[in-house]
């Protein structure tokens with residue numbers, strides 16, 4: 001809008017805001033649609049070629065984009081594609097769960113450049129000790145990437161439980177046995193303040209990771225993140241729905257069996273008591289079985305379940321069918337309410353979900369009023385337990401995509417080196 005009578009100063013502030021938002025637009029276009037020429041960017045973003053070239057040069061000076069391959073575009077002459085540059089900035093995602101802590105680093109171009117995971121009993125250890133373990137993993141990754149000249153844009157930590165992001169608190173982590181724990185503050189105390197730290201619900205972060213930017217089929221989805229508990233997130237039109245106080249997505253505590261088992265939250269018959277990992281482990285094997293041995297890695301135990309299912313073991317198949325049916329019963333409740341394009345089974349479901357899928361689809365079809373489950377597909381995530389940490393790393397990078405001007409320009413050597421040709 002034309003600002004009649006605006007002072008020169010406010011005019012220049014407007015100009016600065018516009019330039020920042022245009023820098024972000026270029027970056028998000030490259031993230032969501034892949035490498036493209038300046039000509040394509042200018043026609044897609046409705047900017048002149050020279051504006052796009054100036055923006056690209058500035059982003060290259062900040063180490064956020066670089067020259068890619070020569071591309072023939074539908075608009076104008078063949079040109080060099082511009083692509084995101086992952087060599088300078090990365091985002092960190094971490095997770096505090098009942099039976100593990102983990103960390104993952106995603107470079108600015110979306111590639112995994114660091115990953116650590118440690119099995120532990122978070123409930124028995126308590127917050128201080130668990131955060132010590134987590135920070136050891138974080139520091140290993142940060143130190144390793146610093147050697148390559150990369151720096152962290154931020155760290156987002158997913159926790160299993162209700163997160164009050166305004167007060168920076170895990171208010172209610174029934175499966176962890178943690179209440180009103182200032183997880184963000186505990187982490188900041190162990191860092192030197194070199195990057196921002198935020199906390200979020202792990203299911204929300206998993207949903208962020210599964211809602212792949214730019215993929216139309218992944219813009220209206222429900223993500224079920226199965227661990228001991230079952231969390232998740234609702235993505236509508238590409239955006240995470242958080243609800244009034246940010247507590248949306250606590251799917252695991254929808255009551256499906258009012259006379260059922262006691263949940264970690266103290267209530268009776270919550271969905272996760274029949275669809276979470278504990279329910280599956282208890283159905284699939286006796287207490288002395290290796291599958292029930294917490295000293296073994298979870299990946300190994302899930303692989304053993306798959307091995308037995310592949311061999312046609314009746315008890316294993318029956319357990320997967322029972323839990324899959326319960327997953328479908330809950331999924332139907334959610335699909336009746338929200339009619340998503342897909343229900344994405346993430347977390348432990350991505351390891352064994354292919355054996356559960358027939359039962360899930362059967363119960364979904366039976367429980368949804370609309371024909372053909374209202375068009376809702378059941379999809380198995382390929383990210384596994386890494387979905388939450390991946391979503392955390394994406395969230396940590398988001399401020400850079402929103403306003404890249406916070407990343408300092410690189411010191412420019414004399415001459416054209418490092419310069420991006422217009």
Ligand SMILES: [Zn+2]
Nearest residue numbers: 253263265270
């Ligand atoms: Zn519950």
